Amino acid sequence: MKQYIEEAEKVLMHTYSRYQIVLDRGEGVYLYDTNNKKYLDFAAGIAVFALGYGNQQYNDALKAQIDKLLHTSNLYYNIPAIEASRKLIKASRMDRVFFTSSGTEAIEGAVKLARKYYYKKHGVADSQIISMDHSFHGRSMGALSVTGNKKYREAFGPLIGGVVFAEFNNLASVKELVNEKTSAIILEPVQGEGGLYPATFEFMEGIRKLCDEKDIVLILDEIQCGMGRTGSMFAYQHYNVNPDIITCAKALGCGVPVGAFAAKEEIASAFEPGDHGTTYGGNPFVTAAVSKVFDLFESEQLINHVQEISLYLIQKLEELIEKYDFIQERRGMGLMQGLEFKIPVKDIIPKVMEAGLILITAGANVIRFVPPLVIEKQHVDEMIAIFDEVLSKI
Numbered sequence: 001m002k003q004y005i006e007e008a009e010k011v012l013m014h015t016y017s018r019y020q021i022v023l024d025r026g027e028g029v030y031l032y033d034t035n036n037k038k039y040l041d042f043a044a045g046i047a048v049f050a051l052g053y054g055n056q057q058y059n060d061a062l063k064a065q066i067d068k069l070l071h072t073s074n075l076y077y078n079i080p081a082i083e084a085s086r087k088l089i090k091a092s093r094m095d096r097v098f099f100t101s102s103g104t105e106a107i108e109g110a111v112k113l114a115r116k117y118y119y120k121k122h123g124v125a126d127s128q129i130i131s132m133d134h135s136f137h138g139r140s141m142g143a144l145s146v147t148g149n150k151k152y153r154e155a156f157g158p159l160i161g162g163v164v165f166a167e168f169n170n171l172a173s174v175k176e177l178v179n180e181k182t183s184a185i186i187l188e189p190v191q192g193e194g195g196l197y198p199a200t201f202e203f204m205e206g207i208r209k210l211c212d213e214k215d216i217v218l219i220l221d222e223i224q225c226g227m228g229r230t231g232s233m234f235a236y237q238h239y240n241v242n243p244d245i246i247t248c249a250k251a252l253g254c255g256v257p258v259g260a261f262a263a264k265e266e267i268a269s270a271f272e273p274g275d276h277g278t279t280y281g282g283n284p285f286v287t288a289a290v291s292k293v294f295d296l297f298e299s300e301q302l303i304n305h306v307q308e309i310s311l312y313l314i315q316k317l318e319e320l321i322e323k324y325d326f327i328q329e330r331r332g333m334g335l336m337q338g339l340e341f342k343i344p345v346k347d348i349i350p351k352v353m354e355a356g357l358i359l360i361t362a363g364a365n366v367i368r369f370v371p372p373l374v375i376e377k378q379h380v381d382e383m384i385a386i387f388d389e390v391l392s393k394i
């Protein structure tokens, strides 16, 4: 393992502080490194691998598509993209879909679509977007420009203009920024990287009302909190609101690089041929995965399962708060949970890994729990046992 890591540090750009293991294979909710050490996975590749590793039906669908047709470009139609669109539309209550290869590109597309909608209405390209502090939307220039974290943005200016930041869950702070140039408001229903903060009901409903009154496009970033993770297909379905555009990725393809943005007809129709495009986006391979993922969500009743099992996870996490006074609080929804510590958590992660458990952080003081959606009670118990043992030595 040491040799692989040394080579990686020579050949890969230094953009990540990686944990010091080389992962080799997965089975269910477990991962194995190249030394065959077994890890219980409560990170799921950052909220990606909802189905667990080695789902036979998923793997078979992908293998079949590889033998049939991997890629065609978007100059032609293909059946998996049509089927995947139909299923995503049904699940999201949107009208039209554009497939991308990542979450970041879904954000790029959503921002472009909101700008084009404004341009068609006003005839000038001078629109503004309101985003939220502590939000995360991706690393390309556009997605970075709407990401509310100075640390990520600072060195890369000038970014795209016309972006202002409000305080998450503070409706007044959003209203203060609205003017006649406001084209879109973008937010995560549950902030992920920012530290597992769910939007309040008042905030979401207030934002929707504001957008209706001023004809502002509401973009909800469901890249992390979507696809069943919070106990509904999309997190906004817990609230009494519908977005105008949603962005989706991570668990959408459960491991193949695919994202999407989907919109209501009125907004989507602002795009005309030539306005947006991608070579890979929506190719038959990735959309066959998306299509199978939606089928498996239904046949395995994953959303019901998340609703049930997350209650157990929440109960067990609450018990840890009772036990350790260095844990501040629990936040999150469904199987998207965070524990905020009063101490930095960076050093805890390698210790739990040593003990056979994979966890990740969300900021300096928060440990994040985003397991595969198929976890069972016994996996929660196993996770808590390992975690508790490590915490007891702090």
Ligand SMILES: *Cc1c(COP(=O)(O)O)cnc(C)c1O
Binding pocket: 102, 103, 104, 105, 107, 136, 137, 138, 139, 188, 192, 193, 221, 222, 223, 224, 225, 249, 250, 259
């Ligand atoms: C991960 C993430 C993104 C970026 O997606 P990538 O696939 O990494 O490009 C955007 N928004 C949110 C909320 C995310 O969690």
